[in-house]
Amino acid sequence: MTTQAPAVQKQAKAPPKRAEQALARFHEEGALQAYDAKNLVRLWPFVRPYKAQFIASLALLLAASSLALLRPLIMKAGLDGIGKDPHAITRAGLLLTLVIVGEQAIAFPQMYLMQKVGATAMATLRRTVFEFLHTRSLSFFDRTPVGRLVTRVTNDVDAIGEMFASGAFNAIGDLLRLVVIVAVMMSMDWQMSLIAFAALPVVMIGVNYTRKRIREAFSEVRLKTARMNAYLNEQVSGMSVVQAYAREEEGAREFDAINEAYRQANNRSIVWDATMDAAIELISSLCIASALWAAGIHAHSERVSFGTLFAFVAYIDMFFLPIRDLSARYTLVQSAMTGAERVFDLLDNKEEDAPVKPDQKPETVSPDAPAVELQDVTFGYKPNVLALKDVSLHVARGERVALVGATGAGKSTVLSLVLRLYEISSGSVKVFGRDVRAWDRDELRTNFAVVPQDVFLFPGTVATNIAAGDKEPDMARVRRALERIDALDLFERREDGLLAPVRERGSNFSAGERQLIAFARALYKDPDILVLDEATANVDSDTEARLQRAVEGALKGRTALVIAHRLSTIRAADRIIVFHKGKVVEHGTHAELLVANGVYARLHALQFAREHIAEIGSHSSKAPAVTESVQVEAAAGEE
Numbered sequence: 001m002t003t004q005a006p007a008v009q010k011q012a013k014a015p016p017k018r019a020e021q022a023l024a025r026f027h028e029e030g031a032l033q034a035y036d037a038k039n040l041v042r043l044w045p046f047v048r049p050y051k052a053q054f055i056a057s058l059a060l061l062l063a064a065s066s067l068a069l070l071r072p073l074i075m076k077a078g079l080d081g082i083g084k085d086p087h088a089i090t091r092a093g094l095l096l097t098l099v100i101v102g103e104q105a106i107a108f109p110q111m112y113l114m115q116k117v118g119a120t121a122m123a124t125l126r127r128t129v130f131e132f133l134h135t136r137s138l139s140f141f142d143r144t145p146v147g148r149l150v151t152r153v154t155n156d157v158d159a160i161g162e163m164f165a166s167g168a169f170n171a172i173g174d175l176l177r178l179v180v181i182v183a184v185m186m187s188m189d190w191q192m193s194l195i196a197f198a199a200l201p202v203v204m205i206g207v208n209y210t211r212k213r214i215r216e217a218f219s220e221v222r223l224k225t226a227r228m229n230a231y232l233n234e235q236v237s238g239m240s241v242v243q244a245y246a247r248e249e250e251g252a253r254e255f256d257a258i259n260e261a262y263r264q265a266n267n268r269s270i271v272w273d274a275t276m277d278a279a280i281e282l283i284s285s286l287c288i289a290s291a292l293w294a295a296g297i298h299a300h301s302e303r304v305s306f307g308t309l310f311a312f313v314a315y316i317d318m319f320f321l322p323i324r325d326l327s328a329r330y331t332l333v334q335s336a337m338t339g340a341e342r343v344f345d346l347l348d349n350k351e352e353d354a355p356v357k358p359d360q361k362p363e364t365v366s367p368d369a370p371a372v373e374l375q376d377v378t379f380g381y382k383p384n385v386l387a388l389k390d391v392s393l394h395v396a397r398g399e400r401v402a403l404v405g406a407t408g409a410g411k412s413t414v415l416s417l418v419l420r421l422y423e424i425s426s427g428s429v430k431v432f433g434r435d436v437r438a439w440d441r442d443e444l445r446t447n448f449a450v451v452p453q454d455v456f457l458f459p460g461t462v463a464t465n466i467a468a469g470d471k472e473p474d475m476a477r478v479r480r481a482l483e484r485i486d487a488l489d490l491f492e493r494r495e496d497g498l499l500a501p502v503r504e505r506g507s508n509f510s511a512g513e514r515q516l517i518a519f520a521r522a523l524y525k526d527p528d529i530l531v532l533d534e535a536t537a538n539v540d541s542d543t544e545a546r547l548q549r550a551v552e553g554a555l556k557g558r559t560a561l562v563i564a565h566r567l568s569t570i571r572a573a574d575r576i577i578v579f580h581k582g583k584v585v586e587h588g589t590h591a592e593l594l595v596a597n598g599v600y601a602r603l604h605a606l607q608f609a610r611e612h613i614a615e616i617g618s619h620s621s622k623a624p625a626v627t628e629s630v631q632v633e634a635a636a637g638e639e
């Protein structure tokens with residue numbers, strides 16, 4: 001967060017256009033191209049396992065629609081029979097009752113089957129999206145706000161599910177009805193039919209126009225939903241910063257803007273929907289009126305029976321009903337298709353998941369190859385901005401290698417590449433002699449245990465966090481892991497001991513405690529290679545000493561790649577590799593590097609020496625924290 005001068009702050013109220021646009025780009029990916037049919041086809045594999053139920057439901061739907069069409073005909077027969085056949089009305093009444101009961105009897109299983117198919121298919125889809133997210137490389141998550149992903153799995157999938165739940169497939173029945181009604185009306189009286197249908201082209205044009213507007217509005221609504229979720233997520237995750245910097249009001253203002261945009265988009269969809277409804281209602285009434293008028297003219301010639309007239313009006317009503325329903329269903333399908341489009345758009349994000357290179361045979365893991373080897377690796381998080389330039393290094397089996405260097409030098413990046421969290425642009429990264437791109441991802445990662453710079457704890461207990469990955473934590477192993485880093489007493493002393501609850505992101509534990517849990521987690525896994533990104537955070541001297549012992553405990557007798565900030569960790573390493581601005585500038589042992597009198601020697605003189613003095617001086621007073629970057633800049637500048 002940047003601090004602003006008071007004068008500038010006033011302007012900040014209305015975010016500058018450029019910043020706003022950049023934000024919009026981040027939150028709302030470009031307009032998606034809509035191909036409804038294509039999306040429907042892509043949904044099919046999720047429905048296919050329940051094909052039988054789906055088809056049964058559609059068949060029942062057609063049966064119900066056909067029954068409904070019989071009603072006016074039965075009434076016509078009854079009405080026309082008055083005065084000729086004394087039982088006509090009774091018969092018609094009985095038949096009508098049967099038809100209506102039949103319709104309702106069919107409606108229940110039809111809806112039940114359809115909803116069940118929809119709900120199950122959507123559960124599969126949600127699972128697919130969720131599993132898909134786990135296969136993404138980290139650069140994907142750098143680019144995508146969390147809230148957007150959450151929206152995809154929840155709201156967007158729900159929108160698709162709504163299509164099944166709300167009877168959108170009844171549209172098929174509606175279409176059938178339209179065709180049959182037109183045929184029946186034409187056969188009854190084609191002249192009157194033509195008058196009744198005169199308005200149809202207007203309806204078609206109107207419906208088509210509104211349909212497009214509704215689709216746009218829905219697309220907008222989904223976009224704004226994602227943005228709102230993303231914003232909410234950021235604000236809640238960063239609540240401590242928001243409150244510490246008193247950004248509540250600004251946050252509220254930004255939220256208002258997003259909220260308002262969401263409301264407007266929603267409003268637009270409602271307005272178009274209501275317009276369409278009202279217009280169709282109006283036209284339907286006009287058609288009935290004109291049919292009646294036509295019948296009035298015909299009445300002189302006594303050509304039109306009362307029954308026919310009744311059936312006619314009933315059919316006109318029935319005719320516009322499916323048109324109105326169709327438009328409502330279309331709205332639902334639109335909403336579902338925009339949802340589907342966004343979900344599939346996410347699933348289409350394949351590009352950075354580089355598979356095994358075709359020209360790369362998965363070499364066998366060789367017994368004497370180094371544990372980790374980087375050859376001429378060049379990598380940038382963003383194209384054109386390189387974080388690593390021609391980096392070559394190796395870690396032999398059983399060796400302990402320390403990476404040192406200024407903030408932003410590229411140390412953590414090396415670790416990410418070894419674990420293949422990102423794809424490199426050139427060079428090669430090998431683990432036990434096999435290219436990381438030739439390893440199966442999961443298999444590759446079983447070789448490592450990582451203690452990251454920012455520890456992440458999952459909600460659960462201390463024990464479940466240490467035994468991450470195990471369904472039931474093996475308590476004996478958890479204890480052993482904690483013992484080895486000399487932290488068992490610390491956690492057992494707490495209320496509930498190892499079963500103490502861990503809240504979201506471990507917010508009820510201190511930074512030092514979180515680090516210790518991370519160490520124990522790594523030891524619990526008991527990996528071949530330990531990867532440790534030492535935290536720079538200042539902790540009290542007691543915890544500091546504990547962490548020191550934890551590092552020692554964790555590293556004992558292991559192949560290790562350690563990003564070290566503490567002098568003791570660095571000195572204990574077999575070899576030290578010095579990074580500066582994305583390049584390896586020196587390597588050797590602590591003693592060799594001091595003799596070489598280069599960047600490391602200066603870094604040591606400037607920072608570690610203080611730590612050294614502090615170490616021998618007193619254990620309770622720590623060296624003043626001076627930012628490392630400034631020092632190495634200074635050190636490197638002297639070259």
Ligand SMILES: Nc1ncnc2c1ncn2[C@@H]1O[C@H](COP(=O)(O)OP(=O)(O)OP(=O)(O)O)[C@@H](O)[C@H]1O
Pocket residue numbers: 142381382387405406407408409410411412413414453
């Ligand atoms: N996810 C990311 N997206 C874009 N740039 C990144 C990302 N992570 C790191 N960088 C950039 O890459 C460069 C190297 O970062 P890296 O995290 O490797 O530094 P580091 O040596 O670990 O520093 P520190 O000691 O502060 O942890 C930095 O310039 C940083 O701004």
Ligand SMILES: [Mg+2]
Pocket residue numbers: 411412413453533
């Ligand atoms: Mg780092």
